[in-house]
Amino acid sequence: MQTLIEQPSIKIGNVIIKSKVALAPMAGITDFVLRSLIREYSKNSLLTTEMISSEALVQKPDCNITHTNEKEAPCSFQIEGHKPELMAKAAKILEPKATIIDINMGCPIKKIVNGNDGCSLMKNPKLAKDIVIAVKEAVKIPVTCKFRLGWSQDSKNFVAFAQLMQEAGANAVTVHARTRAQMYSGTADWVEISKLKGEIDIPYFANGDITSPQNAQECLTISKADGIAVARACMGDLSLISRIEKYLNEGILLPEPDLNEKIKMLKKHLDFQISFRGEETGIKFFRKFYPAYIKNVRGGGEYRHRLVTELKYDNIVSILKEIEQGNE
Ligand SMILES: Cc1cc2nc3c(=O)[nH]c(=O)nc-3n(C[C@H](O)[C@H](O)[C@H](O)COP(=O)(O)O)c2cc1C
Structure with a gap:
């Protein structure tokens, strides 16, 4: 007799994602091409675009970076910026193409944080909240936020920050388990992410250093997250997300591509x-x-x-x- 496998899913606002695995956004990497190829392997995972500058998008709504097609769904479009009204306009422009609008609150690079965007929003929770409120008012689709543990080791505010984003209307959050000060150094602290459990009612995705089906499972267990988001390890292995899904859903470990x-x-x-x-x-x-x-x-x-x-x-x-x- 064939065993029926329960389809894992995550409810984000009014959208059901039939997978616990997401492709995390990567500027210059998770373009239409990479996302489409990953989709050939994985039917249900949540894909995410590169970050899209709200200022640039509002000036030029039809740019290449927003290219998509119906096969890509579910696909989250990530916007970046710090002006609530521009972020709202950008979200509205993207709404017809997107399943979800994600707001970048974690980018650590100087050019971005010096412009008060990305991770600098973790130092300005009031502004971050206003952005979520404005974007929520502008679109009917779910809105999510992606951020880090905090700005630095002694200012890890991700739990309070997540609560505030939830209060503003965010439907899910993704946490990269490093601080801004760490950039990409050291190891992602999945234990730290587990502090979110019971502190927010919306789902959360754990992110950072997931590289294999086995360590994806480990990350889910340690972080107690509802889902995981994978970034760098998807470069050079289009099948990774689907192999993670196979392992999480059916316990089957497919070999790494040779x-x-x-x-x-x-x-x-x-x-x-x-x-x-x-x-x-x-x-x-x-x-x-x-x-x-x-x-x-x-x-x-x-x-x-x-x-x-x-x-x-x-x-x-x-x-x-x-x-x-x-x-x-
Ligand atoms: C080249 C590159 C570009 C990235 N661009 C974005 C981005 O546009 N938006 C974002 O939220 N995070 C961005 N990130 C961060 C990733 O989404 C992720 O949080 C980080 O790489 C940790 O996950 P990983 O260990 O699975 O790579 C980027 C990371 C890399 C390496």
Whole structure:
């Protein structure tokens, strides 16, 4: 007899996501192309766009960064900024395309925090709250926020901050288990995230350092989160989210793609970038992905150097063949 597997789901406002796994936003990485490819492997996970500047979007509503299609859903569109009225306008522009609007309150980079955006909102909870209120008033779809543990080790305010965002109307939150001061250093503190349990009524996603189905399960257990969001480890492995889902839902551990499969994924990703952006731009844009796809190969350093400096498609394909042959 076939066992029926209960579909795990998370209710975010009036939307049901039939998965506990989300693709976390990455600027310059989680574009339409990467999201679409991940969707081919995982039907139900929540995808997220790159952060979209509210100021830029309001000036130019039809920019490339907002490109999507119906196959991508459920997809959360992340906006970034600090002016409630502009954030509300941006959310309204995106509403027809988005399943959810996510608000960036965690970006640590100088240019962003110096402009009072991203993680600097954790130092200005009143403004963060006003942004959520304004965005909630502007759209009917759910609104979520993504932030960190706090600005620094001695100002970890994520629990109170999450409560405030909930009060303002946020329908879920994602917490990257590091402070702004840590940027991306050290290890993500999943235990710390578990302090949210029982303190908010909305679902929360844990984020940071999830790299495999097993450690995804571990993160869920330790953080007591409703879901998890995975970012960097999805670069170079289009199947990771679906493999995590398989493990969480059915206890089945699918093997990591081997080098041949990774090179197939790489080629598919590169080809799609080229058809989306044109040959020259697509090839240049793709340079940042090579290291992730050809991690741990013999002679990796030299291959990477050749790939990132190569502009001709046919030569790239030849180098990939060389890598496969050199690693048989
Ligand atoms: C290249 C890059 C770009 C990122 N861009 C965004 C972004 O646009 N919005 C955001 O909220 N977080 C962004 N992040 C942070 C990730 O969403 C995530 O919080 C962080 O990488 C930790 O998760 P991980 O260990 O799974 O990578 C970015 C991270 C990286 C590495």
